[in-house]
Amino acid sequence: MKVVTFLSVKGGVGKTTLTVNTANELASRVGGEEKVLVIDLDAQAGATVYVLGHKQQENLEKRGSTAYELLRSALRAGEEALDPERFVVEAGGEWSSRLYLLPGDSRIMAIEREAIAEAAAGGFGWIVLLRQLLPKLSESGFSYVFIDPPAAFGALARMALAAADYFVVPIVPDDLGRVSFRMFVSDFFREAVLQIKQSGRSEPPLCGGVVFNKIKSKTQEVIANSIAEEVSTRKLYGRYAIPVYKSRLHDYIIYVKALEEHKPLSRMRSRTDQDEQAKEEFESYYNDFYDYVVRDKVKSLG
Numbered sequence: 001m002k003v004v005t006f007l008s009v010k011g012g013v014g015k016t017t018l019t020v021n022t023a024n025e026l027a028s029r030v031g032g033e034e035k036v037l038v039i040d041l042d043a044q045a046g047a048t049v050y051v052l053g054h055k056q057q058e059n060l061e062k063r064g065s066t067a068y069e070l071l072r073s074a075l076r077a078g079e080e081a082l083d084p085e086r087f088v089v090e091a092g093g094e095w096s097s098r099l100y101l102l103p104g105d106s107r108i109m110a111i112e113r114e115a116i117a118e119a120a121a122g123g124f125g126w127i128v129l130l131r132q133l134l135p136k137l138s139e140s141g142f143s144y145v146f147i148d149p150p151a152a153f154g155a156l157a158r159m160a161l162a163a164a165d166y167f168v169v170p171i172v173p174d175d176l177g178r179v180s181f182r183m184f185v186s187d188f189f190r191e192a193v194l195q196i197k198q199s200g201r202s203e204p205p206l207c208g209g210v211v212f213n214k215i216k217s218k219t220q221e222v223i224a225n226s227i228a229e230e231v232s233t234r235k236l237y238g239r240y241a242i243p244v245y246k247s248r249l250h251d252y253i254i255y256v257k258a259l260e261e262h263k264p265l266s267r268m269r270s271r272t273d274q275d276e277q278a279k280e281e282f283e284s285y286y287n288d289f290y291d292y293v294v295r296d297k298v299k300s301l302g
C-alpha cells in the first residue's frame with residue numbers, strides 16, 4: 001500500500017482538487033482487486049463535497065460514516081477493535097468504481113484539540129493515530145490511500161504526514177506562495193519530521209514533488225521559475241530530493257465547473273480549446289506524479 005498527501009500552509013492552492021482527481025485517475029487505471037481511498041481530514045470536507053455533494057456529506061455526517069468518527073473510535077477503543085471499512089463509502093457517480101472515500105466531518109477539529117492537549121502533556125502518541133489504521137485499510141484491499149488534510153500545519157496535517165509515504169506540495173506561484181513555501185520548509189518540515197522520527201518511524205516521508213498550480217500570468221511563470229531554481233539548487237530537505245514537476249497547471253474555468261458538477265476533470269466534456277488544454281495539462285501532471293510517486297522515481301534521485 002502507498003500513502004500520499006498533498007500539503008501546503010496556504011489554503012486554496014488546489015490540494016483537494018488534485019487529491020480527488022489524482023486519486024480518481026489512479027483508480028481508473030489500477031487493475032485486479034485494487035482499490036483507491038481518499039481520506040478527508042478537513043472540517044470543510046472539501047473532498048467529500050467535491051465527490052458527493054453537500055447533501056450527501058451532511059447525511060454521512062449524521063450517519064457517522066466519517067473520518068472523524070473513525071479517529072474518535074480509534075482514540076476511545078484502540079485500533080485493534082476497529083473496522084475502518086465500516087466508515088468508508090463508494091464514490092459512485094462519474095467516479096471510478098474503484099474509488100472510495102472516508103468522508104469529511106465538520107467536527108474533526110475536536111481530534112486536533114485532543115492531540116494538542118496530549119502534546120502539551122508531553123505525549124506524541126496522537127501523531128500515529130492515522131498511521132496505525134493503515135494495516136487494516138491495506139487488508140481491506142486499498143492499495144493507494146490519499147489523505148486530504150486542512151491547510152496550515154496543525155495536528156491533522158502532521159498525522160497525515162506521519163502516515164504518508166509521499167507528500168506532494170502544490171504551489172500557486174505568487175509572492176505569498178513563495179513565502180508560504182519557505183515557511184513550509186523552514187518550520188514545518190524540520191519540526192514535523194523530527195516528531196515523526198520520535199514516533200518510531202526510521203525514514204521520514206519522501207517529497208513526491210512540487211507542482212505549480214493556478215498560474216494566471218507571465219509574472220507567475222517567472223516566480224515559478226525562481227521557486228523551482230531555489231528548490232533545485234538548495235538542499236531544502238536534507239539528503240532527500242524535492243522534484244519539481246515539469247508540467248505546470250494553469251488557471252482554468254473547467255476546474256470550477258468540475259467541482260460544481262461533482263465530476264472528475266477527465267469526465268468533463270471539453271467545450272473550448274481552453275478546456276481541452278486544461279485536460280491535457282492535467283494528464284502531463286498525472287504522468288509526472290505517476291513516475292515520481294507511483295513508480296518511486298524519487299528514490300533514484302540524489
Ligand SMILES: Nc1ncnc2c1ncn2[C@@H]1O[C@H](COP(=O)(O)OP(=O)(O)O)[C@@H](O)[C@H]1O
Pocket residue numbers: 010011012013014015016017018046151213214215249250251252253255256259
Ligand atoms: N488549476 C486550476 N484552475 C482553476 N481553478 C482551480 C485550479 N485548481 C484549483 N482550482 C479551484 O480553486 C479552488 C480551491 O481549490 P482547492 O482544491 O479546494 O484548494 P485547497 O484544497 O488547497 O484549499 C477551488 O474552487 C478549485 O476548483
Ligand SMILES: [Mg+2]
Pocket residue numbers: 015016017042046047149
Ligand atoms: Mg482543501
